[in-house]
Amino acid sequence: MRLYVTLASPWVRRVRVxxxxxxIEDRFEFVQTKWPHSWGTxxxxxxxxxxxxxxxxxxxxxxxxxVTLTDSHAICDYLNAEFGxxxxxAREGKARWQAxxxxxxxxxxxxxxxxxxxxxxxxxxERSDDFIAKxxxxxxxxxxxxxxxxxxxxxxxxxxxxxxxxxxSYDDWRYGRGWRxxxxxxxxxxxxxxxxxxxxxxxxxxxxxx
Amino acid sequence: MRLYVTLASPWVRRVRVxxxxxxIEDRFEFVQTKWPHSWGTxxxxxxxxxxxxxxxxxxxxxxxxxVTLTDSHAICDYLNAEFGxxxxxAREGKARWQAxxxxxxxxxxxxxxxxxxxxxxxxxxERSDDFIAKxxxxxxxxxxxxxxxxxxxxxxxxxxxxxxxxxxSYDDWRYGRGWRxxxxxxxxxxxxxxxxxxxxxxxxxxxxxx
Numbered sequence: 001m002r003l004y005v006t007l008a009s010p011w012v013r014r015v016r017v018x019x020x021x022x023x024i025e026d027r028f029e030f031v032q033t034k035w036p037h038s039w040g041t042x043x044x045x046x047x048x049x050x051x052x053x054x055x056x057x058x059x060x061x062x063x064x065x066x067v068t069l070t071d072s073h074a075i076c077d078y079l080n081a082e083f084g085x086x087x088x089x090a091r092e093g094k095a096r097w098q099a100x101x102x103x104x105x106x107x108x109x110x111x112x113x114x115x116x117x118x119x120x121x122x123x124x125x126e127r128s129d130d131f132i133a134k135x136x137x138x139x140x141x142x143x144x145x146x147x148x149x150x151x152x153x154x155x156x157x158x159x160x161x162x163x164x165x166x167x168x169s170y171d172d173w174r175y176g177r178g179w180r181x182x183x184x185x186x187x188x189x190x191x192x193x194x195x196x197x198x199x200x201x202x203x204x205x206x207x208x209x210x
Numbered sequence: 211m212r213l214y215v216t217l218a219s220p221w222v223r224r225v226r227v228x229x230x231x232x233x234i235e236d237r238f239e240f241v242q243t244k245w246p247h248s249w250g251t252x253x254x255x256x257x258x259x260x261x262x263x264x265x266x267x268x269x270x271x272x273x274x275x276x277v278t279l280t281d282s283h284a285i286c287d288y289l290n291a292e293f294g295x296x297x298x299x300a301r302e303g304k305a306r307w308q309a310x311x312x313x314x315x316x317x318x319x320x321x322x323x324x325x326x327x328x329x330x331x332x333x334x335x336e337r338s339d340d341f342i343a344k345x346x347x348x349x350x351x352x353x354x355x356x357x358x359x360x361x362x363x364x365x366x367x368x369x370x371x372x373x374x375x376x377x378x379s380y381d382d383w384r385y386g387r388g389w390r391x392x393x394x395x396x397x398x399x400x401x402x403x404x405x406x407x408x409x410x411x412x413x414x415x416x417x418x419x420x
Contacts, residue, residue: 043343069310128336
């Protein structure tokens, strides 16, 4: 399987941590992508294999012999079922819905973080400080709500926890530690899982420019 | 169950069509939301029940006795399993991955359509014509790719087809029929499903202002 990645993307990291937690990294060819900062507002010219793989022109994208999946929701669902025997997300029932409830909040944080990043990359002329504040406020509200889900977190570092941890890490890295005062217990939980090999091996770094 | 909705949101419509196709509309209290146009860049003050239900402050949001789900991915997955016996999306296996592949593309269209809408609502000073073009180009690429999935569409108007149909309809309504020349066979397919009662009952209209 071919997986298109960058170190900076929390959507990619969510998939990479899943792969490491399942112990299936040997099955993948990881293709590093490079992006100019103009991606924030422009369609970027990309290598032919990438544009052929995903018309969305976004990462992560997974290409297997039989199917192409172009977002992390579909990729995580596929990996969990096909290679994890549903160990990281229950196949159905209450456990699944509780995990999806947490995951929907954590995914909203990732989305807000990336939209804020894209806004930051705009020219002064087209940048909206209101929009940046809106995304930060949403992030903080969701972190506070995620903290209330903590008592339901089980013993497995599952897809809901992976996505939450990636969201915490991204804010630390990109926007500083301000979120921690809105969700101090969540911050303490994050610090405890940040030491996992799957998290250490995927720490964020700037995307190579081209 | 309480579902927060508007007529304009394709994310909401995807859930409403799913509910109608499953014939379970009697189980829901539909709460109509109103939004000022400033939602594009600002955090909007909303009624207390809404902000209590969803810290994301976005629709759709589903509140049941046991779980709150704050995005359409989670809601559709839940409804399909709990009330549809997986009739609109296979529980696992090749049929599920093929549907998720189509759905990831269609969801990318919905996301691009809404981001373009938010951009259109910005003040002249903060609007990026490049960004609008980027979203339109992504939409058109994904429609062309979805057309290639048509031969795999089965006899059931399932979640992949529902999401695709909602995407086609939204572009017709909001941005005109320009997409149709990029995917004429998809347009013909859409015209054939647009007559379904679930689609007719959920045709888009402007969100009430407040």
